[in-house]
Amino acid sequence: MTAEETATNIRKILEDKKGLDIEVINVEGKTILTDRFVLATGNSVTHVKSLSSEVEKNMKDNYHRVPDHIEGYDTGRWILMDYGDVVVHLFHGEERSFYSLEKLWQAVHRG
Numbered sequence: 001m002t003a004e005e006t007a008t009n010i011r012k013i014l015e016d017k018k019g020l021d022i023e024v025i026n027v028e029g030k031t032i033l034t035d036r037f038v039l040a041t042g043n044s045v046t047h048v049k050s051l052s053s054e055v056e057k058n059m060k061d062n063y064h065r066v067p068d069h070i071e072g073y074d075t076g077r078w079i080l081m082d083y084g085d086v087v088v089h090l091f092h093g094e095e096r097s098f099y100s101l102e103k104l105w106q107a108v109h110r111g
Contacts, residue, residue: 013058013059041092
Protein backbone atom coordinates (compact mmCIF):
# COMPACT_ATOMS: atom_id res chain seq x y z
CA MET A 1 0.00 0.00 0.00
CA THR A 2 1.42 3.37 -0.99
CA ALA A 3 1.57 6.37 1.34
CA GLU A 4 -1.17 8.02 -0.69
CA GLU A 5 -3.45 4.98 -0.36
CA THR A 6 -2.77 4.76 3.38
CA ALA A 7 -3.51 8.46 3.84
CA THR A 8 -6.72 8.14 1.80
CA ASN A 9 -7.87 5.17 3.88
CA ILE A 10 -7.15 7.01 7.13
CA ARG A 11 -8.96 10.10 5.85
CA LYS A 12 -12.06 7.96 5.13
CA ILE A 13 -11.95 6.44 8.63
CA LEU A 14 -11.75 9.92 10.15
CA GLU A 15 -14.61 11.18 7.97
CA ASP A 16 -16.77 8.24 9.06
CA LYS A 17 -16.08 9.11 12.74
CA LYS A 18 -16.96 12.78 12.15
CA GLY A 19 -13.41 14.11 12.38
CA LEU A 20 -13.27 17.82 11.56
CA ASP A 21 -11.03 19.82 9.20
CA ILE A 22 -9.33 16.72 7.81
CA GLU A 23 -6.30 17.52 5.72
CA VAL A 24 -3.65 15.39 4.00
CA ILE A 25 -0.30 17.09 3.46
CA ASN A 26 2.24 15.65 1.04
CA VAL A 27 5.71 16.10 2.58
CA GLU A 28 7.47 13.53 0.40
CA GLY A 29 10.98 14.78 -0.34
CA LYS A 30 10.63 17.59 2.23
CA THR A 31 11.46 15.49 5.31
CA ILE A 32 12.97 12.09 5.99
CA LEU A 33 10.36 11.49 8.69
CA THR A 34 7.40 10.52 6.51
CA ASP A 35 5.68 11.01 3.15
CA ARG A 36 2.23 12.19 4.27
CA PHE A 37 0.68 13.89 7.26
CA VAL A 38 -3.01 13.40 7.98
CA LEU A 39 -4.43 16.05 10.31
CA ALA A 40 -7.87 16.10 11.90
CA THR A 41 -9.61 17.81 14.78
CA GLY A 42 -11.95 16.37 17.38
CA ASN A 43 -14.53 18.45 19.24
CA SER A 44 -13.55 17.04 22.67
CA VAL A 45 -10.82 14.96 24.29
CA THR A 46 -13.16 11.97 24.15
CA HIS A 47 -13.73 12.53 20.43
CA VAL A 48 -9.98 12.84 19.73
CA LYS A 49 -9.33 9.56 21.59
CA SER A 50 -12.21 7.92 19.72
CA LEU A 51 -10.73 9.01 16.39
CA SER A 52 -7.38 7.51 17.37
CA SER A 53 -8.91 4.23 18.52
CA GLU A 54 -10.96 3.90 15.34
CA VAL A 55 -7.98 4.57 13.06
CA GLU A 56 -5.89 2.03 14.96
CA LYS A 57 -8.61 -0.66 14.93
CA ASN A 58 -9.69 -0.13 11.33
CA MET A 59 -6.15 -0.02 9.93
CA LYS A 60 -5.27 -3.22 11.79
CA ASP A 61 -8.46 -5.12 10.92
CA ASN A 62 -8.74 -4.06 7.27
CA TYR A 63 -5.18 -3.35 6.15
CA HIS A 64 -3.02 -5.26 8.66
CA ARG A 65 -1.20 -2.04 9.56
CA VAL A 66 -0.39 -1.06 13.12
CA PRO A 67 1.29 2.18 14.12
CA ASP A 68 4.96 2.02 15.00
CA HIS A 69 4.26 4.45 17.81
CA ILE A 70 1.38 6.39 19.38
CA GLU A 71 2.05 9.51 21.41
CA GLY A 72 -0.32 11.66 23.47
CA TYR A 73 -3.24 9.27 23.94
CA ASP A 74 -3.29 9.77 27.73
CA THR A 75 -4.10 13.47 27.48
CA GLY A 76 -6.05 13.31 24.21
CA ARG A 77 -5.18 16.89 23.29
CA TRP A 78 -2.77 15.97 20.47
CA ILE A 79 -2.39 12.34 19.48
CA LEU A 80 0.33 11.37 17.03
CA MET A 81 0.13 7.99 15.28
CA ASP A 82 3.24 6.98 13.33
CA TYR A 83 2.61 4.55 10.48
CA GLY A 84 6.05 5.15 8.96
CA ASP A 85 5.11 6.56 5.57
CA VAL A 86 2.09 8.33 7.07
CA VAL A 87 1.92 10.23 10.37
CA VAL A 88 -1.52 11.04 11.76
CA HIS A 89 -2.01 14.12 13.95
CA LEU A 90 -5.30 14.23 15.85
CA PHE A 91 -5.93 17.47 17.69
CA HIS A 92 -8.29 19.07 20.12
CA GLY A 93 -9.26 22.40 18.53
CA GLU A 94 -7.10 24.60 20.75
CA GLU A 95 -3.95 22.60 20.02
CA ARG A 96 -4.62 22.57 16.29
CA SER A 97 -4.84 26.36 16.25
CA PHE A 98 -1.81 26.82 18.49
CA TYR A 99 0.59 24.51 16.62
CA SER A 100 -0.76 25.29 13.14
CA LEU A 101 1.15 22.49 11.39
CA GLU A 102 -0.55 23.25 8.08
CA LYS A 103 1.03 26.71 7.95
CA LEU A 104 4.43 25.32 8.90
CA TRP A 105 4.41 22.70 6.15
CA GLN A 106 2.92 25.06 3.57
CA ALA A 107 5.87 27.38 4.22
CA VAL A 108 8.30 24.48 3.79
CA HIS A 109 6.53 23.41 0.60
CA ARG A 110 6.82 26.93 -0.88
CA GLY A 111 10.43 27.28 0.32
